[in-house]
Amino acid sequence: MVKLYRCIICGDAYVGANPPSNCAFCGAHMSYIMEAKEAVVNFDVPLSAKDKANAEHALKVEVSNSTFYFCAAEKTNDPEGKLLFKALGKIEAEHASIWRKILKRGSVPSGNDTCHTENVENLQESHARETRAIEFYRKSAAESSHPRIRQIFEALVEIETDHLHLSEERLK
Ligand SMILES: [Fe+2]
Ligand SMILES: [Fe+2]
Numbered sequence: 001m002v003k004l005y006r007c008i009i010c011g012d013a014y015v016g017a018n019p020p021s022n023c024a025f026c027g028a029h030m031s032y033i034m035e036a037k038e039a040v041v042n043f044d045v046p047l048s049a050k051d052k053a054n055a056e057h058a059l060k061v062e063v064s065n066s067t068f069y070f071c072a073a074e075k076t077n078d079p080e081g082k083l084l085f086k087a088l089g090k091i092e093a094e095h096a097s098i099w100r101k102i103l104k105r106g107s108v109p110s111g112n113d114t115c116h117t118e119n120v121e122n123l124q125e126s127h128a129r130e131t132r133a134i135e136f137y138r139k140s141a142a143e144s145s146h147p148r149i150r151q152i153f154e155a156l157v158e159i160e161t162d163h164l165h166l167s168e169e170r171l172k
Contacts, residue, residue, distance in 0.1 A: 006039035008032050009155045010094050011101075026094040027159040043101035045148050052103070054140040055149070058156075059099035059108070061136065065129050066092035067111030072126075078119035084170075085122065088163060095159075098152060120171070127167040133160045 006013045010026035019033045047055060069089030073082050096108045116122050134157055141153035 004036040005033050006036040006041065008034065008039050008041050009152060010098055011041040011043070012094075022159075022162070025091070026098065026155075027091045027162060028155045029158055032155055042148055043098075045102060045146060047102070047149070048145065051140075051144050051146060051149050054136075054143065054153075055099050055102050057136065058140065058153075059096055059103060059105075061133055062092050062096035062099060063109055063111045064113050065133065066090075066096060067113040068115055068125065068129065071113060071115035072122040075115055075117050076119045076122045077117050081119040081122060081170075084166060085126075088126070088166075091159070091163075095156065102149075102152070123167045123171050127164060127171065130160045130164040130167070134164065 002015050002017055004013055004015055005019045007023035007026060007028050009028040009032045010023060012023070012025040013036050014020055014024055014033070019030055021030050022028065023033060045051075066089050069085045069092055073086035073089055076082055076085060093108075100108050116125065137153045137156045137160065141150050141157065144150045144153060
């Protein structure tokens with residue numbers, strides 16, 4: 001028997017026999033996935049000046065990182081690396097769309113980041129980008145007094161930490 005599950009971080013739904021261990025769209029952990037009929041997903045949040053500034057920066061970070069990953073998916077000289085960077089590009093693009101909804105923007109701006117042909121250089125750059133993102137999201141979560149904004153920042157800390165482990169595993 002399949003069910004409809006929904007991620008409360010990105011709001012997207014998944015059909016399956018069991019909830020996935022991570023959201024297939026944004027990578028959120030299983031604790032954020034529930035049956036769609038029970039899921040409460042809200043993007044209509046009043047933003048403090050600090051939350052708004054952090055959300056604007058988060059949108060830029062996610063656009064930049066997804067652009068880098070899609071570039072790496074094309075150019076990196078390793079077949080598994082291509083798959084990894086494409087998967088990460090899709091997840092970061094989903095994160096950009098979370099911030100687009102929070103900021104009530106019509107569209108996601110486009111990025112102009114470049115990448116490398118050497119897979120190891122792309123893995124190193126991934127590691128640096130994810131490290132910066134995690135630090136920023138951790139600080140932003142601590143700075144927010146709104147439970148929904150804090151929830152999104154905290155979920156993103158977990159997701160980007162998973163990405164960090166993917167590059168660390170391959171750089172050993
Ligand atoms: Fe999600
Ligand atoms: Fe992200």
